[in-house]
Amino acid sequence: MIQYYVFLGFCAEDIYMVRLFLKAHPANTLVQGRRRINLPPRGSMESAIRHVCEPFSWKMSHAVDVINFEIPTVVIHDYLQSRRPRQIGQLKVDQNPSLADPTIASFGLATLQVIGAEKHFTQFFVDHIVDGLCKHVALQYFGVDDLEVRRxxxxxxxxxxxxxxxxxxxxxxxxxxxxxxxxxxxxxxxxxxxxxxxxYSPHKWFVEKRIEMALSLLSDDTLSLTDIAARCGFVDQSHLTKACNRHVGMPPGVYRRRAASARVE
Missing domain, CATH: 1.10.10 (Arc Repressor Mutant, subunit A)
Structure with missing residues (x-):
């Protein structure tokens, strides 16, 4: 469990804050500019999205389990951009109620994996998570036609x-x-x-090429699995083993022995 004790926060940028509550969260008060906004209680794995363009603060006297993603409004503009200039729309949901959004929850849990096992994840994977979350928020909550975005x-x-x-x-x-x-x-x-x-997404294409290179190098018996992992951009041998298991259904050592047997036959 990752706990954050949040006492005071500031933000003066034009962003959309996407929050995933990993555990139930009691009602609270947000101070934004000169306004006091009463926030409702949040349930476990519920989300909330709020537009923030001026300093805000809040005070909490309890531990919370929450993940915050801050998406600049300009990034939302990028996802909604088409051949004709257009203004960003309003959120399709009220900013206060909680959202039951399994996709945001999935991105949040993937982020926790990165935090908990950082050495097994590359910057390319982290970028992939952030890119996916931004695209989902733009498409789901700003009413843009997905066909237009994918043009x-x-x-x-x-x-x-x-x-x-x-x-x-x-x-x-x-x-x-x-x-x-x-x-x-x-x-x-x-x-x-x-x-x-x-x-393919860039991340998936890149991982596929790393796996292809690793499988080709396994035919060279003079190279250790550690050497192959390093040459192909994997953090270590265990990282290579997990990738091979996912892509070919067996660890690299087994793949090497079977490939050698096939060559002999």
Whole structure:
């Protein structure tokens, strides 16, 4: 359990705060500007979304289990952008009531996994979580047509550059921002266009290529599993083992022995 004792918070930016309450939360009061806003109690795994564009504060005398995601309004604009300029709409829900949103809950639980087992997750995976949450909030709570958001893919040169960069970075840390910059796009537009062009999210495509490289290196008996994990960008041998189990249904040692037997036969 992760506990946060929150006594006073400030924010002067134009953001949407998405909160996931991991446990039941009693009623509370939020002070935003000169207004006092009474917040209702929240149930376990319920969510709340609030627009914040001026300093706010609250005081709590109890421990809370909550995850806060802060999404700048400009990011929501990016997800809603089409060929014609448009103003961001209002939330389709009131800002005070709780939301039973299993998708937000799933992103929150995935974030907890990152916190609890950080060494087994890459920056690419963290970016993937944040990108997915932002897109879900934009589509679900601002009334945009999903077909409009998914319009258009990468130009051929952008797709080649993105794939070449990810191929060359298989053995090192890589962020979505780095790949998006190479294509001259924002992270939001790159992720959307890459999925449109390839049918995969950037994270899934990148992991698939790391697995393919690892499986090919397993045919070299002179390389240890630790060496292969390092060459393919996995944190350690156990990280490689988990990835192999998910993708081919067996650990790398078993895959290597079976591949060797097949070659002999």
């Amino acid at each position: 258009g893919g990468l130009a051929p040169w952008q797709e080649r550059r993105a794939k070449d960069l990810m191929h060359s970075a298989i053995g090192r840390a890589l962020s979505l921002q780095e790949v998006a910059d190479a294509c001259g796009l924002s992270v939001v537009h790159f992720s959307r266009a890459f999925r449109k062009s390839t049918g």
